[in-house]
Amino acid sequence: MTANKVTPCCGGAAPCREEPSWFAHMLGHCLDYAREAHAGGRPIVGILCEYTPRELILAAGAVPVCLCGGSAETIPAAEQHLPANLCPLIKSTYGFSVLRSNPFLEMASLIVAETTCDGKKKMYERLGERYSMYVLELPQKPLRASGLRYWEEELHRFKAELETRFSVRITDERLREAIGVMNTERRLRRALAELMKRDRPPLTGRQLLALKSSISGIPAELEALETTRATLDAREGPPEYGERVRVLMTGVPMVQGAEWVLELLERRGGLVVCLESCTGVKPILDDVREDAPNPVAALAEKYYHLPCSVMSPNEDRLALLRRLARDYRADCIVDLVWQACLTYDVESYAIKRLAEDELGLPFLHIGTDYAVADSARVEVRVDALFESVRPRGRSGRGTRPDLAHAHRGPGRDRQRKAPT
Ligand code: SF4
Ligand code: SF4
Numbered sequence: 001m002t003a004n005k006v007t008p009c010c011g012g013a014a015p016c017r018e019e020p021s022w023f024a025h026m027l028g029h030c031l032d033y034a035r036e037a038h039a040g041g042r043p044i045v046g047i048l049c050e051y052t053p054r055e056l057i058l059a060a061g062a063v064p065v066c067l068c069g070g071s072a073e074t075i076p077a078a079e080q081h082l083p084a085n086l087c088p089l090i091k092s093t094y095g096f097s098v099l100r101s102n103p104f105l106e107m108a109s110l111i112v113a114e115t116t117c118d119g120k121k122k123m124y125e126r127l128g129e130r131y132s133m134y135v136l137e138l139p140q141k142p143l144r145a146s147g148l149r150y151w152e153e154e155l156h157r158f159k160a161e162l163e164t165r166f167s168v169r170i171t172d173e174r175l176r177e178a179i180g181v182m183n184t185e186r187r188l189r190r191a192l193a194e195l196m197k198r199d200r201p202p203l204t205g206r207q208l209l210a211l212k213s214s215i216s217g218i219p220a221e222l223e224a225l226e227t228t229r230a231t232l233d234a235r236e237g238p239p240e241y242g243e244r245v246r247v248l249m250t251g252v253p254m255v256q257g258a259e260w261v262l263e264l265l266e267r268r269g270g271l272v273v274c275l276e277s278c279t280g281v282k283p284i285l286d287d288v289r290e291d292a293p294n295p296v297a298a299l300a301e302k303y304y305h306l307p308c309s310v311m312s313p314n315e316d317r318l319a320l321l322r323r324l325a326r327d328y329r330a331d332c333i334v335d336l337v338w339q340a341c342l343t344y345d346v347e348s349y350a351i352k353r354l355a356e357d358e359l360g361l362p363f364l365h366i367g368t369d370y371a372v373a374d375s376a377r378v379e380v381r382v383d384a385l386f387e388s389v390r391p392r393g394r395s396g397r398g399t400r401p402d403l404a405h406a407h408r409g410p411g412r413d414r415q416r417k418a419p420t
Contacts (some may be wrong), residue, residue, distance in 0.1 A: 022224035025213050026241045028257070030065065030215045034104055037063045043109040043166055046131075048093065048124075050306055051114045051138055051281040053155065053214045053299045054363065058178035059170045060162040065359075066109065066214045069093035070257030072370035074101065081126055087341045088370040089121045089255065097127055104214070105131070107343040110165065112158070114138040117312045117343055134161055142311045152300035159296060175295040179288045181217045186284040188225035192232070193281050196273040197328055200237040204269050205247070205272025206263055209254070209279065244271035245386045248330035248361075250321060250351060252338045260372050261336050268382045274328040276321060277336075284307060307345035317347070325359050331389045332362040334382075339369040362388045 022029060025361035033245055035046055045057045046067040057064040073086060074095025081098065096102035105111075113124045114136045124135055136154050159170050192211055195201055211228060213221040245268040253275065262272055276282055283306060292298035307316035325333065333355040337344045342411060348365045355363035365383040368374045 015105055021228060022220055023213075023228070026210075026213055029220065030213060030218070031103060033083075033215060033218050034063055034065060034107055038107050044104065044107045046105055046108040046111040046114045047109065048120070049116055050278045051116065051303050051308070052112050053288075053303050054172065055154065055175060055178040055288065055295075055299055056159055056162060057112070058181060058217050059174040060166050060168050060420050062109075062162070062166060065108070065217055066255075067093060067096075067102065067108070067387070068253065068255040069096050069102070070255035070259075070370070071095075072258075072372075074099055075370065079336050082123065085340050087117075087252075087338045089338055089341075090123050090368065091251065092258075094123050095128060097130060110134055114187075116308065117341070119340070133371075134158065138310070139304075142316065143313070148300060148304050151215065151304045152297050153367070155296050155300050155303075169315075175299075176290055177271065178217075179290050179295060181222075182289060183287040185216055186287055188229060189284045190281070191229050192225065193274070194286070195229075195232055196271075198237070200239065200242040201271065201273065202232040202235040202237045202267055204241075205249070205275060206259065206266055209259060209262065209275065212279075214256070222396070227318050234238075237252055238317060241271055244269055244272045245389045246271055246329055246331045248272075248274045248276065248321070248325050248328060248333045249280070249336060250276040250317075250333060251336035251348075251366075252341055252344050254336070255279060258370050260370075260375065261334075261366055261368065261378065262376060264375055265334060268379060269386055270382070273330065274324050276317075276324055276381055278306075278308070282320070283323070292315070309347045314347060318350065321351065321354060322359065325355075325361060330361060332364065332385055333359075333362070334385070335365045337365065337367045339367065 016400035034175050038044055042400060043062040045062045047054065047057070047064050050208055052064070052066040068089060069092030071089070075091045076095070077098040078095035082094060093329050096105055108131065110132045111127065112134050113120065115121050115138050121135075124133055127133060136158055139150050139155075162168070163170055163174050189212060192208060195203065196205070196208065211225065215221070247265055249262065249265070249272050254275075262275070265272055274281065283385055286302050286305070288302045289298040305316060307314055307320055309317070321333070324330070333351065335348050335351050337348060345367065352363045352365065355361045362385055364381060366381070368378060
């Protein structure tokens with residue numbers, strides 16, 4: 001995360017037809033906002049995972065900022081302390097702390113994290129040596145009612161910690177207000193994502209990925225989301241978008257700076273119509289009940305049911321992919337797994353079975369890291385995947401007869417399976 005580096009809203013992935021938007025300079029705007037808030041006495045709170053309810057941080061008067069690292073450049077520094085055979089997301093995030101090069105991290109009064117995957121948990125111990133850390137204990141059996149009860153208790157403990165640390169009282173009223181802000185952000189981002197359901201979406205998956213902020217709830221960001229949605233809603237994408245291979249992408253998060261696989265997919269003739277991961281739609285599909293009598297319980301309910309691969313079993317991810325493949329009329333599923341991410345890697349076989357055996361969609365598992373040096377190998381496999389989709393033709397995509405209405409209509413050929 002290099003806060004002073006300015007990128008176009010699409011990350012340079014496509015010719016830009018837009019006026020410069022807030023998102024074209026998102027990191028710069030976030031940094032200005034954080035500096036001003038910090039100078040005015042508002043605490044900066046770093047977060048590292050989508051299980052953290054930003055609502056509690058906002059209700060404490062603090063600024064929640066995502067600290068996940070997407071740069072390959074900070075990895076060598078991380079490897080001074082961490083094993084090389086670790087997920088690049090963990091190493092990149094930690095590397096910023098070694099180099100002291102993430103201004104948001106250096107401003108943070110507190111970093112909040114959860115007990116998710118083993119690599120992250122152990123990395124937090126090192127991070128906690130230099131920064132104030134608070135680690136939420138996340139139960140990992142989503143079907144257990146006792147797990148949800150424990151998670152709600154954990155959120156109460158977190159709320160109490162924020163109140164003590166920042167000398168503030170988080171009333172139900174403040175919490176409901178913060179829930180309203182986050183629901184607005186989720187609703188606007190959902191509306192943008194839903195534009196990709198069209199035959200000719202008005203933007204690419206890469207451009208959509210750039211329409212989010214490292215800090216939630218900034219009024220200018222919400223305004224920019226609304227303006228962008230209205231502009232794009234009135235626009236039809238070029239005919240060429242209608243001819244591309246519609247990709248449902250799943251797997252690990254692709255944080256800012258680590259989007260190269262998505263960019264490659266779109267360079268080779270795909271259109272990522274849906275990104276299921278934590279940097280895509282997964283965290284924004286459900287809102288928090290604003291009228292719930294117990295707002296902390298409402299937060300616990302929403303966040304506990306995020307279908308991350310650290311959960312066991314994680315049937316909700318399969319159900320979500322079924323729904324997204326149908327709603328976005330996917331031609332194929334691509335599962336991205338960062339090197340050494342065991343939970344997503346093991347779960348990949350279940351996704352392959354879902355894609356090929358149940359949905360009748362070609363499937364590709366891409367295991368890689370932040371190093372673009374891997375791109376030639378990935379390119380060959382992506383080309384083979386798309387070749388297996390194209391012969392079925394526009395009217396024949398979507399394969400299972402029971403799903404045909406949801407895809408491109410009947411009369412498809414029998415699909416060929418992509419190499420994995
Ligand atoms: S993939 Fe899992 S561990 Fe990673 S940010 Fe999402 S919820 Fe957290
Ligand atoms: S991508 Fe996998 S290994 Fe990396 S932080 Fe997320 S869950 Fe952990």
